[in-house]
Amino acid sequence: MVRDIVIYPDKRLKLISKKVESFDSELHTLLDDMYDTMMAKGGVGLAAIQIGVDKQVLIINIPKEDALEDNQQSKENTLEMINPTILESEGSEKSQEGCLSVPGVYEDVTRAKRVKVRYYDRDGVEHIIEDDSFLAIAMQHEIDHLNGKLFIEKLSIIKRKKFEKEWKKRAKKKK
Ligand code: CO
Numbered sequence: 001m002v003r004d005i006v007i008y009p010d011k012r013l014k015l016i017s018k019k020v021e022s023f024d025s026e027l028h029t030l031l032d033d034m035y036d037t038m039m040a041k042g043g044v045g046l047a048a049i050q051i052g053v054d055k056q057v058l059i060i061n062i063p064k065e066d067a068l069e070d071n072q073q074s075k076e077n078t079l080e081m082i083n084p085t086i087l088e089s090e091g092s093e094k095s096q097e098g099c100l101s102v103p104g105v106y107e108d109v110t111r112a113k114r115v116k117v118r119y120y121d122r123d124g125v126e127h128i129i130e131d132d133s134f135l136a137i138a139m140q141h142e143i144d145h146l147n148g149k150l151f152i153e154k155l156s157i158i159k160r161k162k163f164e165k166e167w168k169k170r171a172k173k174k175k
Contacts, residue, residue: 001033002040003051008102008150008167015054017047017146020082023124027057031080031122034059039073043100045138047145050101056083058142062134079135084119084143087128095137097151104170105163109154111140 006012020027030053038046038059048057061078091113098106114132117139121127131139141151152163 002036005100014148016148017054017056041100045142047142056146060138081119088116090114109151
């Protein structure tokens with residue numbers, strides 16, 4: 001089921017998400033709803049808090065570059081991460097990010113180049129993943145959501161002020 005996305009500056013986006021304790025059907029429904037919502041909105045990643053659920057759950061689906069067809073975001077390619085923890089990070093790299101909770105905004109953000117992350121899948125099985133591609137950036141972006149942080153908080157003061165000004169202008173237009 002497609003759910004509504006929580007949009008900045010909604011205060012829920014600042015919540016620290018809680019650890020998942022039981023890997024039950026409620027969790028599976030949440031993951032399925034997150035997938036439906038991410039696909040409907042055209043995102044490559046989504047944290048549970050973005051649909052208003054403060055649990056340490058995120059999904060990532062990066063379309064394959066060698067895709068023969070337009071849409072390679074199949075459900076099997078979706079990485080589901082429960083209670084993720086960054087164990088190691090190194091290097092730094094700047095890349096452009098966007099977020100379904102801050103629609104239409106794309107900015108360069110600096111993050112670690114390589115990360116090693118421990119997480120649990122929907123059945124509660126532990127996994128460790130190491131990556132230095134765009135997936136590493138996406139994992140850091142989504143894990144930030146679980147800690148109540150948005151990518152726009154990583155912008156320089158000048159860029160952040162410019163963003164806030166434009167965001168307010170846009171909000172006024174909508175009213
Ligand atoms: Co985001």
